[in-house]
Amino acid sequence: TQLLEQSPQFLSIQEGENLTVYCNSSSVFSSLQWYRQEPGEGPVLLVTVVTGGEVKKLKRLTFQFGDARKDSSLHITAAQPGDTGLYLCAGEGNNNDMRFGAGTRLTVKP
Amino acid sequence: DARVTQTPRHKVTEMGQEVTMRCQPILGHNTVFWYRQTMMQGLELLAYFRNRAPLDDSGMPKDRFSAEMPDATLATLKIQPSEPRDSAVYFCASGFLGHLNTEAFFGQGTRLTVV
Numbered sequence: 357t358q359l360l361e362q363s364p365q366f367l368s369i370q371e372g373e374n375l376t377v378y379c380n381s382s383s384v385f386s387s388l389q390w391y392r393q394e395p396g397e398g399p400v401l402l403v404t405v406v407t408g409g410e411v412k413k414l415k416r417l418t419f420q421f422g423d424a425r426k427d428s429s430l431h432i433t434a435a436q437p438g439d440t441g442l443y444l445c446a447g448e449g450n451n452n453d454m455r456f457g458a459g460t461r462l463t464v465k466p
Numbered sequence: 467d468a469r470v471t472q473t474p475r476h477k478v479t480e481m482g483q484e485v486t487m488r489c490q491p492i493l494g495h496n497t498v499f500w501y502r503q504t505m506m507q508g509l510e511l512l513a514y515f516r517n518r519a520p521l522d523d524s525g526m527p528k529d530r531f532s533a534e535m536p537d538a539t540l541a542t543l544k545i546q547p548s549e550p551r552d553s554a555v556y557f558c559a560s561g562f563l564g565h566l567n568t569e570a571f572f573g574q575g576t577r578l579t580v581v
Contacts, residue, residue, distance in 0.1 A: 387568045398470075398557050398572030399509075406568075444509065446570075452497060452563040453522060454570060456509040 359383070360447055360457035368463040372434055377460040379445035380427040386448045388428050390419055393442040393459070435464045468492045472558050472573035479580055484546040487576045489558030490539055498541045499559040499570065500526075500533055509557070515541065516563075548580045 360381045369375055379388070387406045391399035403412050405421035405428060412419045416439075418431040432439055444459045471490040479485055491498045500512040513523035513533040523533055530549070535541045545552055555577050561570030 386564075389568065389570070391572075396574075398559070398574050401569050401571065404568050448563060448568050451521065452516060453511060453514060454499060454559075454561075454563070454568075455511050456501075458508040 360445055360455065362443075362445060362457035362460050364460060365458065366461050366463075368465065369435055371436055371464055371466050373464075374431070374433050375435055375462070376429055376431045377443055377462070378427070378429050379457055381447060382426065383447065383449070384425050386425075386450065386452075388421055388425070388448070389446045389454070390428070390430055391444040391446065393444060399442075399444055432462075435462075437464045437466050440464050470558055470560050470571050470573035472556075472576050474576055475574060476577045477579070479548055479578070481549055481580055482547040483580075484544065485548045485552075485578060485580075487543045487556050487558075487578070489541040489543075489560075489573060491541060491558065491560030492571060493538065495560040495562050495571075497561050497563045497570070498535060499557075499561075500541070500543050501557045501559065503555045503557060503575070512543070512556075545578075548578075550580045553578055553580050 363378050389404045390402045393399040403419045408423045408425045410421045416433045442459045446456045473488045499514040501509045503509045512525045515535045518535045532544045555575045557575045559570045559572045
């Protein structure tokens with residue numbers, strides 16, 4: 357069973373600041389997904405990264421997959437209160453299972 | 467607009483009762499997952515199906531939990547008998563895995579409270 361560790365666990369910042377959250381594992385993944393979850397809702401997919409070293413951008417969000425496909429980062433530029441939520445990473449294993457990290461709970465204060 | 471539908475959204479039941487949660491996955495997806503989410507454990511993978519065949523249910527307590535997919539439009543998760551420690555939000559997700567653009571979509575969850 358692959359274990360995904362996310363850091364930091366909690367992050368509270370002011371609107372306009374930049375931030376980076378991390379997702380690390382000792383296992384290699386076929387792909388890795390980032391989700392955002394808001395209270396009372398299911399996780400919503402933000403991006404899938406597949407290739408080692410891949411970088412994907414989604415407006416102010418930049419996702420990077422590690423060269424060895426074991427880790428990933430999410431960078432948010434000029435954070436806004438609407439970015440508040442639980443950010444989860446999930447790794448797809450060789451058996452096409454999908455397991456999640458514990459998440460980073462982000463609060464962006466106006 | 468295709469989406470994963472879970473019912474019921476909320477369930478309160480007494481300890482010892484049977485609970486059945488239902489999920490309608492997105493048609494065409496080849497994989498269906500069941501997860502349980504708690505503050506302490508996060509999102510735990512309970513079981514998943516590939517093309518309706520169960521692949522792995524090692525995340526479930528075998529003596530009380532069962533997951534089935536009787537047809538392509540329905541996945542069920544059953545707890546019998548339920549216990550207070552089963553209180554959690556249960557999510558179903560469906561996706562197309564095993565190709566270059568893996569993605570999975572979640573339902574809104576069933577919030578289960580066992581008293």
